[in-house]
Amino acid sequence: MHAPLTDLPAEFQRFQNLHFIASGGQKIVFRGTCPQHGAIVLKVFNPGTDMARFERELSAVQRIQCPLTPTILESGMTRQGGQPIPYVVESFIPGASIQQHLDAGSLQDPNVVRLATDILQVLTLTEQRGIVHRDIKPANLLLHADTGAIWLLDFGIARHLDRTALTVGPIGPCTAGFAPPEQFNALAAEVDVRSDLFALGVTLHTCIEGRNFYCEGARDHVEVFQRVQSVPLPRLTREPCGVAGFADLVMALTQIRRSHRPHSAAEARDWLAELLVQYQA
Missing domain, CATH: 1.10.510.10 (Transferase(Phosphotransferase) domain 1)
Structure with a gap:
């Protein structure tokens, strides 16, 4: 099960050529491009995700700075239907x-x-x-x-x-x-x-x-x-x-x-x- 691209929040319209890669658990994963970062992976987490835990773990990942793990390019929270939806943008690894x-x-x-x-x-x-x-x-x-x-x-x-x-x-x-x-x-x-x-x-x-x-x-x-x-x-x-x-x-x-x-x-x-x-x- 995954959301159609047309159902994604307007925040993600800045990404181009988005197409579905995988879904499961608490996230949906897309691949796409953007002018700022080039090829990217967009991970959209389900509404209701524990935001405190999300931020804590995100901070841990950003501290790693390892050349053999994807770089987190940006992260944030958008809304759809009044519900908060956290997301992460990572570098795409071929x-x-x-x-x-x-x-x-x-x-x-x-x-x-x-x-x-x-x-x-x-x-x-x-x-x-x-x-x-x-x-x-x-x-x-x-x-x-x-x-x-x-x-x-x-x-x-x-x-x-x-x-x-x-x-x-x-x-x-x-x-x-x-x-x-x-x-x-x-x-x-x-x-x-x-x-x-x-x-x-x-x-x-x-x-x-x-x-x-x-x-x-x-x-x-x-x-x-x-x-x-x-x-x-x-x-x-x-x-x-x-x-x-x-x-x-x-x-x-x-x-x-x-x-x-x-x-x-x-x-x-x-x-x-x-x-x-x-x-x-």
């Missing part, structure tokens, strides 16, 4: 999501190694800013069409405002099959960068094996959660590009107990960097 590449069978081993390198770099920066993404998965990662870099999308805002495919209620906001136990058990005080490292590890495992071990054959989310907190992720059957030790890194990232994972994104980043130095030697 490319397709890692999930789309997986579905098409077009993801290559060098892409997976680049994914690990780039996203660990992003997480190192965001950890310094005190921000946790909480929804790292193939659908939120984009392979840039021109540079081959991997971008992390929906940073910060996704964890509160976009509930698409997220469990809510007594279970913490998360995507089943990628989130670690401390996150879906709603242990907010224990959710930190190590939670993102777990999700990254599962994502890497999924990319290499071509399937999500936790989700495959599961009856429902409850069974997925039970698997995540009781069954260790199997060791990779192969290492991408023949990078020796990559499987060990993925195993470390996906440890059930967060104290057994790398203590920081920088530690995991440096571990991978050393593996790549040895591989290239």
Whole structure:
């Protein structure tokens, strides 16, 4: 379900060539252009969105200033039918999501190694800013069409405002099959960068094996959660590009107990960097 372009508030008439990309949860996403910014992505959130939370999360995203996350060009609130409607304008990043590449069978081993390198770099920066993404998965990662870099999308805002495919209620906001136990058990005080490292590890495992071990054959989310907190992720059957030790890194990232994972994104980043130095030697 999505709003026809003619139903959008007059505020958005300044954007040209708007066309629908996706909808779900609490937002509708359009792609378009504007004279000031060129190609843009317009995210229009539903009336009734918690504005205090929206502003708080938006501020967090703007603090990141990471070259591998979309730039927020502007944000604000307009009205339609007397109801406030928050919106965000982001830079448009050309490319397709890692999930789309997986579905098409077009993801290559060098892409997976680049994914690990780039996203660990992003997480190192965001950890310094005190921000946790909480929804790292193939659908939120984009392979840039021109540079081959991997971008992390929906940073910060996704964890509160976009509930698409997220469990809510007594279970913490998360995507089943990628989130670690401390996150879906709603242990907010224990959710930190190590939670993102777990999700990254599962994502890497999924990319290499071509399937999500936790989700495959599961009856429902409850069974997925039970698997995540009781069954260790199997060791990779192969290492991408023949990078020796990559499987060990993925195993470390996906440890059930967060104290057994790398203590920081920088530690995991440096571990991978050393593996790549040895591989290239």
